[in-house]
Amino acid sequence: xENEKENNSNFSDILKDRLREKRRYLISLIVLLCLIIFGFIxxxxxKDKKNEKTAEKYIQAGLLFSQKELESSxxxxxxxxxxxxxxxxxxxxNNIIEKNLIEDTEKVLELFKKIENIxxxxxxxxxxxxxxxxxxxxxxxxxxSKKLLNEIIENNSVWKEVALDILK
Numbered sequence: 001x002e003n004e005k006e007n008n009s010n011f012s013d014i015l016k017d018r019l020r021e022k023r024r025y026l027i028s029l030i031v032l033l034c035l036i037i038f039g040f041i042x043x044x045x046x047k048d049k050k051n052e053k054t055a056e057k058y059i060q061a062g063l064l065f066s067q068k069e070l071e072s073s074x075x076x077x078x079x080x081x082x083x084x085x086x087x088x089x090x091x092x093x094n095n096i097i098e099k100n101l102i103e104d105t106e107k108v109l110e111l112f113k114k115i116e117n118i119x120x121x122x123x124x125x126x127x128x129x130x131x132x133x134x135x136x137x138x139x140x141x142x143x144x145s146k147k148l149l150n151e152i153i154e155n156n157s158v159w160k161e162v163a164l165d166i167l168k
Contacts, residue, residue, distance in 0.1 A: 054085045058092060065099060074101040081111055084118050090128065097135060105139045126157040133166070 061076035080092035093111050112132045129148050136145035152163040
């Protein structure tokens with residue numbers, strides 16, 4: 001019985017000694033972990049603020065368009081696209097196309113390229129391809145449009161049926 005108590009106290013003494021020896025390392029590790037956690041939290045906050053600013057620009061562009069301030073509206077929509085937001089950039093491009101804010105086909109195709117370069121899930125990328133194909137059809141670039149629609153079909157996308165209907 002006394003031997004067990006002595007072993008337990010020896011073990012706890014050894015553990016205390018080890019902790020004293022490694023105290024600097026433990027403190028450094030804890031500080032490093034805290035910095036990493038606060039860094040991730042800070043990045044998340046910055047990302048949220050950027051998203052809010054992009055949303056505000058998108059809404060402001062819509063308001064300016066309704067007030068017939070077309071150039072200001074177009075400028076804000078272009079800023080939204082440049083922000084490379086997964087959600088609002090595509091919406092901004094849709095509004096630019098629907099409201100004919102940019103009539104130069106090449107400029108619109110450049111905007112499509114910017115949106116295609118935004119990292120998103122496969123379904124979203126296929127939707128962008130589909131919208132680009134429709135725009136190309138409207139611009140009478142039928143071969144390029146058919147090529148994109150065939151890519152969507154070959155990739156077994158969720159937009160496959162829509163692409164098949166368009167090709168008919």
